[in-house]
Amino acid sequence: MRAAVVLFTRDLRVHDNPALAAACAGAEYVVPLYVLDPSLSTLSPNRSRFLHQALADLRESLRARGGDLIVRMGDPVAEAIEVARSAGAEGIGLAADVSHYARRREERLRRECDRHRIALRLFPGLTVVDPGALRPGGGGSSYRVFSPYFRVWQAATWRDEVAAPDKITLPSGVAVGRLPSLPDGESPDAAEGGETPARRRLRTWLRHVGAYAELHDDMAADGTSRLSPYLRFGCLSPLELANAARDNEAYVRQLCWRDFYYQVALAFPQISKEPMRLAADSGWRDDSDALRHWQDGLTGVPIVDAGMRQMRAEGWMHNRARLITAAFLTKHLGVDWRPGLQWFFRWLLDGDVPNNSGNWQWVAGTGNDTRPYRRFNPIRQAERFDPSGVYVRRYVPELKGIEGRAVHQPWRLPEDVRRGLDYPAPLESHRDEAVWLRP
Incomplete structure (x- = not known):
């Protein structure tokens, strides 16, 4: 040619x-x-x-x-x-x-x-494995449950990586064109885009990947790779990353989750708009005030507000915080998952259609989850994954003076302390009894 x-x-x-x-x-x-x-x-x-x-x-x-x-x-x-x-x-x-x-x-x-x-x-x-390559038995177009997909995915033959070309020759007479000037972002602490910073971050991450299983849910430790924006734009090959970390099953499992939602989106292209489980997509409240407080990180529940503020500051949010914040909007406030999905699309560098939409549907109970009615108690989550309150204090400066896990429930502090905080009372829960609010 x-x-x-x-x-x-x-x-x-x-x-x-x-x-x-x-x-x-x-x-x-x-x-x-x-x-x-x-x-x-x-x-x-x-x-x-x-x-x-x-x-x-x-x-x-x-x-x-x-x-x-x-x-x-x-x-x-x-x-x-x-x-x-x-x-x-x-x-x-x-x-x-x-x-x-x-x-x-x-x-x-x-x-x-x-x-x-x-x-x-x-x-x-x-992706690591092509989205259409693995099909369930019985003629289904995609796997609806992750665990059987993971078993088949692990056993699949992965393609060979290809080297970067040594030389590229352009034909003569093709006008190159100019890149537009760099636009402004909204998050002051967002990661820099490009393959060069991606590969630099990859080299650093591979020195720490051995601690991933222990630290990936530790919100204060920030022990995840933060490579998802580079995967979303293809600045980094998911196959190269999977090969480099293949001995660490906990991390490779997360890459498989990414592939899982790609094959779901291939079979269900309306994943950002339509529920996969229609029966669960009802009873949502139209509450613009609650939605706005959630978006602004002013729900009065510190672990939720910390996650939402991290997203605004960095264009990224810890994965555990994504689950907590999405569950709070849908399962506690009773607000439709679609406005939450769109808010994440606005801010997240890694917000792609398959994973952002698939995970929101999973949390809301409308998607690929064998336990669609599961709940995430935000205080239990905070005490388990941010036991000393380091993550909360990092992103909610109003609470920096509160020591230890008391930071997770400021409404239980003595009245004179509460009056000194420039921090709102928690929003009313509309889907749960909210036992975590009780004195």
Whole structure:
């Protein structure tokens, strides 16, 4: 093949990028392309900034290999076809994805490629195991329960990693295009986007992964990898990460959860809007005041407020805090899971459709959970996973003067102490008896 276009989407890296590796191996000239789609202008400020940082980093990596990142703005299908025709490309390659937007883009691109007699090839790379590769017995389209999926996933043959290309040659006459100026984010302490910081964080994480099973639920210790934003944008290969940590089952299990929700989203593309269990999607309260207090981290329940404030400050939230905050909105306040899901989409750098939506449905009881009526008592959770209150005091400065686990229940402090706190009383629970509020 004389020339090929690689349409980057959520695989913003040069290491273990099957589409890029195949193009470099099979074509004389390679056109790495990214199209900024105006229809995605609602992308959150945090993720928009992270994306632009990742694109700038990708461009530098491609330039170091003799190539460049071709940047266009517009409809990704029309722009990809136009670039392919101007470069004389015979094929277009891109990573397969599962979201409704991505699948619609793929269908349109396939029709246009057929019309212009350009070959289209899809590649793996967004998950460890391809979302459609593992099917349950009995003809089901996806696994609905995690444990049997995990057993099959562990036994599956993983593809081989591919090396970063040594050299990339652009065809002459292709205008490179400019990246827009770096947009502002909303979270002052958000992580920097790009493959370079991703690989730096990976090297640091691998020195500590042995303690993951012990520390990953310790909210004060912050003992998780914080690599999820890099996986969401493909700055880091999930397969490379899984291989590097394969001896640590507790961590690899979390990567399998990520794959699990990708295969769920492939079978159920409306996962962000429609419940998977219709019978459980009823009785929600329309309470804009409660929702706003939850969004602002002013529920009066310190562990909930700490998680919500961490998300605003960092564009990231500890996984245990995600469960607690989502359960508080849905199971205690009785508010629909969809506004909560959208709020997480606004702030989280790692907010992707399969995992953000799948986990919200799991907590709300409308999704893939064998115990849909489970409850998360926020105080028990706080005392178990933040026993000294370090995590709460880190993000709720109004309570810094309260020592030990008393910080988790400020409404039980002596009245003179409570009066001195600039902190609200807890919101009323509408779905539980709220035994944790009783004196």
